[in-house]
Amino acid sequence: MQHNSFGDSQCPIARSLERVGECWNILILREAFLGAQRFDEFHKKLGIAPNMLSRRLRAMVEHGLLEKRPYSTRPVRHEYLLTQAGRDFRPVLWALMAWGNRYFAPEGPAVHIVNSATGVPADPLLIDRASGQPLAFPAFRVVAGPAADSHTLAVHPVWPATTPAPAPVPGTEPQPADTDADPRVPALEGCPHDQPDL
């Protein structure tokens, strides 16, 4: 792996990727959510080489995403259970699923999220829990936080930004169905003081 130093970065995305960024790791989490617990289950479902699976499970235990517990003492056998951190990856996985269904399932969804009681397909939307607002740019933006070091401060703006958030043009406010605004809004290209946003 060429990105061993990701975990040293202050960026929470880079740190997360260090833990789950490899395809296999995310698919291992997917299988764990689907009920896999034992080495052989992961091996059978993913078709991953045993030594690779072993290495990845070990790393995910070290990173606190899985907990290794014995389920048999003679012979000694372990199972891998999702920790709270592992379970809390579910929204990321579901957001990824929704994105995949939106763009890479032209034949319709083969797998999707439904309301357990009604069977109605869910339409995932990321919101801010406190305000209830859709979590979309430019109403929300990424800025340096209280623990930012000089490197992070060189890359990310602090709040309040040097220029205010671009005011919506009347009649063009994003609708609830549009969870995102074009990051290439004129302000980004036209005004060098306007800071781009993650």
Add this chain to the structure above:
Amino acid sequence: MQHNSFGDSQCPIARSLERVGECWNILILREAFLGAQRFDEFHKKLGIAPNMLSRRLRAMVEHGLLEKRPYSTRPVRHEYLLTQAGRDFRPVLWALMAWGNRYFAPEGPAVHIVNSATGVPADPLLIDRASGQPLAFPAFRVVAGPAADSHTLAVHPVWPATTPAPAPVPGTEPQPADTDADPRVPALEGCPHDQPDL
């Protein structure tokens, strides 16, 4: 890459990973959201080898996540702009950021999402747009969709499930702050008819 066949899978997560699963690809998207457009910008910000960057940018253009556009004709130079599919990856990236800050930033967030107008840090929550309910298991679950083939049907339950969703135990309903239920609820371990859920 050992996972060239992911894109053939019906699983929307596997298909998405085929497009963005490698760490570098997600970090390239991150830089694009931060404003990078030109090869040299991505190169400088990510410290990625030119040939590797070139290959990844090309793949992301092929997958429809970036659009390659000339910005200079003499010499010919291109810039890479997020497409709608690329921009719609933002909720995944933000969900990943929130998860990273929650578990891998013991010193506090170095980078976080704030309300652009107030500066108040956001608390990302995935909900179902139609019903407004938090998108959490077991209120929602992953089932086979209309395009499921026999392989998918062998792995994922269809709705209605063979057994109803486990009823919440009085007094243990998940609070709004708990966006997830323990997938290792007794029903999963105690009742072989209960299907695990992604």
